[in-house]
Amino acid sequence: MTVAGRQPFRLDVAREGNAAVVRVSGSVTITEADQLREALENLAAEHAPVMVLDLANMDFICSLGLGAIISGHLKCRHHRGQVRLVHPQPPVRELLETTRLTKLFGIYDSVAQALPET
Amino acid sequence: MREKKVIPTNMQAARQLAEELLDEAPFKGYSEPALFAIRLALEEGLANAIKHGNKSDPGKSITVCAEVDDDQATITITDEGEGFEPGVIPDPTVDENLEKPCGRGIMLMRSYMDKVEFNERGNEVRLIKRRA
Numbered sequence: 469m470t471v472a473g474r475q476p477f478r479l480d481v482a483r484e485g486n487a488a489v490v491r492v493s494g495s496v497t498i499t500e501a502d503q504l505r506e507a508l509e510n511l512a513a514e515h516a517p518v519m520v521l522d523l524a525n526m527d528f529i530c531s532l533g534l535g536a537i538i539s540g541h542l543k544c545r546h547h548r549g550q551v552r553l554v555h556p557q558p559p560v561r562e563l564l565e566t567t568r569l570t571k572l573f574g575i576y577d578s579v580a581q582a583l584p585e586t
Numbered sequence: 587m588r589e590k591k592v593i594p595t596n597m598q599a600a601r602q603l604a605e606e607l608l609d610e611a612p613f614k615g616y617s618e619p620a621l622f623a624i625r626l627a628l629e630e631g632l633a634n635a636i637k638h639g640n641k642s643d644p645g646k647s648i649t650v651c652a653e654v655d656d657d658q659a660t661i662t663i664t665d666e667g668e669g670f671e672p673g674v675i676p677d678p679t680v681d682e683n684l685e686k687p688c689g690r691g692i693m694l695m696r697s698y699m700d701k702v703e704f705n706e707r708g709n710e711v712r713l714i715k716r717r718a
Binding site for chain 1: 693
């Protein structure tokens, strides 16, 4: 029985021009949040102007996971970079709205829309 | 179904407990949004018990009692910490706190569950989600 998602966590990183695209899949629970934070902070240290987080396949995130995304955002801001979120599933989108993080992050319908114009 | 479990103070044990509870409890008839809420509140409560309650002390334990029936799910999480005053937690949704990486757990529990109660000492939280 699948309860509220619970797919295995996975991170895939790709480069699109000078942007980093991070596809987050599965659930970001209390045991995966540190892994997400570390990955985003390391990518931010590469000074990509835009870090795109593709959330289309992410079924769950806890507040520690949200904190990991915020940590990546803060690191990006050191070099005037941005974190952009793509296509969160409805429960995750509701979570972003409940926490008002939609004010902090741009939310896009597709990775292509989130990439910076060249 | 009524169950009581005691786990050590670490995230892996907490995660395993959450998975087992969600697998074993009779959540038939609960909606997906309700299950998402229960899962979220359970993880937030466990994370708070580990980090803020027991301050990650491996010598301390966390007790979780779960009671799930056709009407509602009640989960009680008790740590061995000194407790805290829930009323003094800053609102994480105001503009000046939006960029803080932590401090959202209690707000999320309150937003997603039907009832959230703390004991007087502040080391125990009781989370209730009604099925309908």
